[in-house]
Amino acid sequence: MTAVREAKASGPPPGSGDGSTTASDSAPVPPRVVSGRVVRTPSGAVSLLVRGRTVAVTAALLAALLAVAGVTLTTGDFDLTVGEVVEALTGNGSGIADFVVNTLRMPRLLTALCVGAALAVSGAILQSITGNPLGSPDIIGFTNGSAVGALVVIVVLHGSMTQIAIGALAGGLATALAVHLLMLGRGIQGFRLVVVGIGVSALLLAVNSYLITRATFQEALEAQAWLIGSLGNRLWTHATAIGIAVAVLLPLALLLSRRLSMVEMGDTTAMALGVDVARTRTLLLVISVALAAFATAVTGPIWFVALAAPQVARRLTGSSGPALLPSALMGAVMLALSDLAVQRLFAPALLPVGTATGCVGGLYLIWLLVTESRKSRA
8 A cells, every 4th residue: 555655645746747658667557545454563564455246257267267177077978076186185085986086087187277367477477577468478488488498398308397398498488579679679569569568479489390391290299289278188297397387486476476467567657666676577478488488398288378367366456556466366267167167068079178268269269359449449
């Protein structure tokens, strides 16, 4: 609340009427004052504004997540009761139940939850930094960059899961660096970043196609199946890899979320509140790229979760800030629910979850573009 009052009192920065449109120079939108309860530690060193609506939405998303997880673990070709699932998870189940739950369903479910959360938080950070709803790793090209790095390891180096993850991370960071260099000296302006990112993404798609043409027939089939984005045949190795990445990167993003909210007010206001804007943007950008890269390394590119989940979470919570935790839960629920739908509605066909998210996300993108076009004309 103190930060909000100070930002409100400081007003718009001077010199903002020069016609510049970069995010670093533009006058910030005055933050709206939100209601809530301030919770402080006994020492008073840390305070947190708790909003009832955000808490309610977060609780609802947790309930939805548990419901989706319960249906996923109990239904399928071999139906189980809740008791049998619990016994299997505690190591007391029968041989068949233990195999179905712990070998087939649980690794896939945990991978879906972690990948969905990682993509959603990655998208929320990018949308907040750019101030553009199209700021998403799959739109800007970071996901395709991660795919290039992973494909090089798969097709050329024939690497392991760990090496694929490292390759995806390197590809995503290299793409972020390339986009940054293309915009050097011009500031991080939302529309420009999206346009540059779309161009870079198109080039990376061409590189992906070239790598597939240089592969053997079997490698090309595996690479093409991976590029669609799938949660099929995911093992504990995949769940552990993305789980560790989320466990390390998500708390870092949450710790920086307050600074991110201040950066949304504008650079001048954020610096007046003691935020190192350049360092904060760099750290958050690295976290965003790393989350998208690890998610892509585990499942392949899964489109539009990073685009839609943060915006749906922000609309539900009514938050003026990035709402990273609700976004993470929304992404986890969306991807797990999408995977459950393709498993149950299209069985016995093995439809990749990336196909479902691509279809739904494409419709959402059309709606978003039409909405933004109407806003710009108004």
